[in-house]
Amino acid sequence: MIHKIDALLAEIEHLKANSNEDLEALRIKYLSKKGEISSLMDDFRTVAAEQKREIGQKLNLLKMQAQEKINTLKEQLENRNTSEEMIDLTRTSYPYHVGTRHPLSIVKKEICDIFARLGFSIAEGPEIEDDWHVFSSLNFAADHPARDMQDTFFVMHGADILLRTHTSSVQTRVMEKTQPPIRIICPGRVYRNEAISYRAHCFFHQVEALYIDKNVSFADLKQTLLFVAKELFGAETKIRLRPSFFPFTEPSAEMDISCNLCGGKGCPFCKYTGWVEILGCGMVDPNVLENCGIDSKIYSGYALGMGIERITNLKYQVKDLRLFSENDVRFLRQFEAAT
Numbered sequence: 315m316i317h318k319i320d321a322l323l324a325e326i327e328h329l330k331a332n333s334n335e336d337l338e339a340l341r342i343k344y345l346s347k348k349g350e351i352s353s354l355m356d357d358f359r360t361v362a363a364e365q366k367r368e369i370g371q372k373l374n375l376l377k378m379q380a381q382e383k384i385n386t387l388k389e390q391l392e393n394r395n396t397s398e399e400m401i402d403l404t405r406t407s408y409p410y411h412v413g414t415r416h417p418l419s420i421v422k423k424e425i426c427d428i429f430a431r432l433g434f435s436i437a438e439g440p441e442i443e444d445d446w447h448v449f450s451s452l453n454f455a456a457d458h459p460a461r462d463m464q465d466t467f468f469v470m471h472g473a474d475i476l477l478r479t480h481t482s483s484v485q486t487r488v489m490e491k492t493q494p495p496i497r498i499i500c501p502g503r504v505y506r507n508e509a510i511s512y513r514a515h516c517f518f519h520q521v522e523a524l525y526i527d528k529n530v531s532f533a534d535l536k537q538t539l540l541f542v543a544k545e546l547f548g549a550e551t552k553i554r555l556r557p558s559f560f561p562f563t564e565p566s567a568e569m570d571i572s573c574n575l576c577g578g579k580g581c582p583f584c585k586y587t588g589w590v591e592i593l594g595c596g597m598v599d600p601n602v603l604e605n606c607g608i609d610s611k612i613y614s615g616y617a618l619g620m621g622i623e624r625i626t627n628l629k630y631q632v633k634d635l636r637l638f639s640e641n642d643v644r645f646l647r648q649f650e651a652a653t
């Protein structure tokens with residue numbers, strides 16, 4: 315009988331259960347009333363008196379160990395079941411912020427899309443430029459204040475290498491390489507030596523448009539301006555043109571749109587005039603065409619340029635220019651819907 319108990323002890327040590335059914339079978343085999351241990355208990359009655367003590371102890375140990383083993387196996391099975399249940403494949407994923415487009419990118423894209431519908435293609439050029447492409451080719455006088463270090467960042471002293479102050483330099487580069495018809499827009503970052511405040515920054519963004527062909531007139535410019543204004547600010551938008559001066563256009567004008575906040579009635583935003591200024595434009599000065607190798611007797615063209623920050627401020631009422639470059643996610647997340 316001792317041998318049988320020892321064999322069972324060894325057997326119990328290595329028991330395994332992969333399911334509740336396995337476990338139940340083991341329980342029945344060892345611990346039920348008709349199980350191995352119960353039948354040993356029955357046999358125990360016939361054991362000789364002098365062996366009763368030793369065998370009794372062994373038998374109790376066997377019963378205890380069998381019970382313990384079954385309990386351990388049960389616990390293991392339960393743990394495995396709960397960890398499997400935790401993986402719920404039907405559950406939707408955690409909310410995950412994918413980020414938003416920057417408001418300036420949103421507006422830039424919108425402007426580019428409007429011009430694309432008019433047949434304009436995008437042209438790009440370097441941000442570090444030379445004097446010729448930024449000033450001289452564009453008819454800036456030698457003593458023009460824009461050439462002053464007060465206004466322009468010069469990269470190399472005396473070498474006339476500078477950070478472009480407008481994207482018109484890209485127009486020059488295209489005109490030098492291409493004969494009309496030319497129909498391009500130049501979006502990009504520009505730099506001015508300004509003290510940073512809520513209304514001025516040392517860099518900002520522009521989109522300029524250039525159209526050169528035979529018989530391009532101011533009327534073509536005005537139609538384009540009206541179309542762009544209505545597309546950007548709504549079909550009710552009106553425009554007005556005021557005479558102005560730029561070195562590279564003649565005649566030149568600045569364009570106002572009817573205030574999109576008060577609809578032209580007058581409010582603090584438009585300083586009670588009903589109008590807000592949004593861009594500069596004009597007919598390309600014949601000198602600029604000649605500088606770039608285009609015959610001004612055959613071709614004429616118009617150019618216009620606007621600040622993307624300015625347009626974004628008007629569309630979204632952003633009061634402080636600095637917000638555009640501070641990367642504050644609380645500000646940027648407000649543009650999720652527009653992305």
Ligand SMILES: [Zn+2]
Binds near residue numbers: 573577580584
């Ligand atoms: Zn207004």
